Amino acid sequence: MIRIALSGAGGRMGRTVYKSLIDSKEYQIVFGVDQYPTEDLPFPVYKSFEGCTLEADVILDFSSPSSLDGILDYAVKTGTKVVLATTGYTPEQLKRIGYASKEVAVFHSANMSLGINLLANLSKEAMKFLGDGYDVEIVETHHNKKLDAPSGTALTLANAINSVREKELDHVYGRRESAKRREKNEIGIHAIRGGTVVGKHDVMFLGAGELVRLSHEAESKEVFVRGALRAINFVLTKQTGLYDMNSILGSFYAVTSVSSEKDVSMLYFPSIEADHFIAILRGIKDADVNLDMISQNINLDGTLAVSFTLGDSDLAVAEKIVGDHPHTSVVGTAKLTAEGAGMEHTSGVALEVLSILKGLGTNIYAITTSETKISCCIDHSKLVEAESALKKYYGLG
Numbered sequence: 088m089i090r091i092a093l094s095g096a097g098g099r100m101g102r103t104v105y106k107s108l109i110d111s112k113e114y115q116i117v118f119g120v121d122q123y124p125t126e127d128l129p130f131p132v133y134k135s136f137e138g139c140t141l142e143a144d145v146i147l148d149f150s151s152p153s154s155l156d157g158i159l160d161y162a163v164k165t166g167t168k169v170v171l172a173t174t175g176y177t178p179e180q181l182k183r184i185g186y187a188s189k190e191v192a193v194f195h196s197a198n199m200s201l202g203i204n205l206l207a208n209l210s211k212e213a214m215k216f217l218g219d220g221y222d223v224e225i226v227e228t229h230h231n232k233k234l235d236a237p238s239g240t241a242l243t244l245a246n247a248i249n250s251v252r253e254k255e256l257d258h259v260y261g262r263r264e265s266a267k268r269r270e271k272n273e274i275g276i277h278a279i280r281g282g283t284v285v286g287k288h289d290v291m292f293l294g295a296g297e298l299v300r301l302s303h304e305a306e307s308k309e310v311f312v313r314g315a316l317r318a319i320n321f322v323l324t325k326q327t328g329l330y331d332m333n334s335i336l337g338s339f340y341a342v343t344s345v346s347s348e349k350d351v352s353m354l355y356f357p358s359i360e361a362d363h364f365i366a367i368l369r370g371i372k373d374a375d376v377n378l379d380m381i382s383q384n385i386n387l388d389g390t391l392a393v394s395f396t397l398g399d400s401d402l403a404v405a406e407k408i409v410g411d412h413p414h415t416s417v418v419g420t421a422k423l424t425a426e427g428a429g430m431e432h433t434s435g436v437a438l439e440v441l442s443i444l445k446g447l448g449t450n451i452y453a454i455t456t457s458e459t460k461i462s463c464c465i466d467h468s469k470l471v472e473a474e475s476a477l478k479k480y481y482g483l484g
């Protein structure tokens with residue numbers, strides 16, 4: 088049973104957490120903290136973490152930024168892990184969260200729904216795809232009791248979009264200066280408050296003659312509870328460090344596909360001048376041959392140690408172009424690729440892939456990586472076994 092200390096126990100989210108866990112066999116709220124009396128809750132509720140004598144495995148916080156110091160002091164003092172779902176922290180408070188996470192594991196996300204985190208990733212892709220020709224505006228809508236504006240999620244979305252830009256867009260909150268035109272380097276962030284809306288976020292890319300709108304709407308508060316429980320399970324596996332929803336998504340989506348290519352050959356040049364190598368590449372291009380995995384290092388004497396792969400059927404053409412320059416041709420190889428959008432947020436994927444391949448006793452002739460992909464050139468004879476071992480390990484059937 089995971090023991091939870093619920094901070095903000097008497098609030099809307101605190102009560103939603105409590106109701107969701109009434110029949111839980113996995114989670115138990117052992118105590119709560121709330122500045123206001125909450126006698127109706129069936130567990131002890133302290134006014135603050137100071138003087139709190141009960142112990143828990145994890146603090147789940149849905150309160151307000153004013154409770155942060157008390158939470159972090161208690162967590163560091165007692166070694167209790169923390170999930171912070173509260174929004175509206177100042178940059179100074181975010182720094183304090185960072186310091187505390189060096190001593191105890193902390194998970195912080197301004198939005199616990201998986202869908203919103205998908206929206207952030209899609210917004211990044213849209214920004215990369217559409218580029219500077221499109222103006223970006225974010226509009227968020229929340230119930231009339233929400234204290235902070237704009238929402239922490241709107242800021243997270245704006246930061247996600249800026250993270251893939253060379254030059255960051257300046258945040259502009261609302262547009263009160265009516266005589267001023269929109270500047271190119273702006274990202275507009277607008278807050279609407281009213282009624283009982285749980286949370287709606289629209290990211291708009293406005294170009295000449297078209298509008299692309301990415302949208303997410305939370306229909307009930309339970310979606311945040313489900314995400315918070317995932318965060319609890321995740322943070323309990325860590326000792327220290329600062330984590331967010333991408334840490335969870337990354338581990339789900341680190342590898343989502345494993346693919347293979349047969350009949351691959353590799354040419355390896357242990358020492359070649361860059362100019363000579365470029366001349367070889369030009370010859371290969373003129374012969375209309377496609378090269379694939381290019382892997383390169385610089386030797387101490389300034390020459391390149393370089394290899395590339397190509398289809399078996401193109402090997403003879405490539406060898407003719409290379410001529411008698413010292414090289415090794417490796418035939419009977421194959422290419423195996425593991426890919427996943429979450430790889431860039433997950434450490435250790437290369438270690439897992441290489442350990443599995445070595446465990447099967449295959450040679451690994453070349454490795455190339457990108458943020459979301461690892462490709463290995465291995466023995467053709469081991470390809471079927473290796474592909475199925477990786478698929479099994481990553482749950483891909």
Ligand SMILES: NC(=O)c1ccc[n+]([C@@H]2O[C@H](COP(=O)([O-])OP(=O)(O)OC[C@H]3O[C@@H](n4cnc5c(N)ncnc54)[C@H](O)[C@@H]3O)[C@@H](O)[C@H]2O)c1
Nearest residue numbers: 095097098099100121122150151153154172174197198199
């Ligand atoms: N991360 C997410 O997915 C997510 C989802 C929903 C809400 N939130 C955030 O969670 C927080 C709480 O939302 P809510 O709608 O439940 O608000 P709420 O106002 O209904 O509840 C907050 C509770 O915290 C208590 N509290 C506030 N400051 C305190 C302090 N210093 N010490 C002790 N108790 C304190 C209040 O008395 C109140 O009972 C907000 O910051 C909100 O933006 C985050």
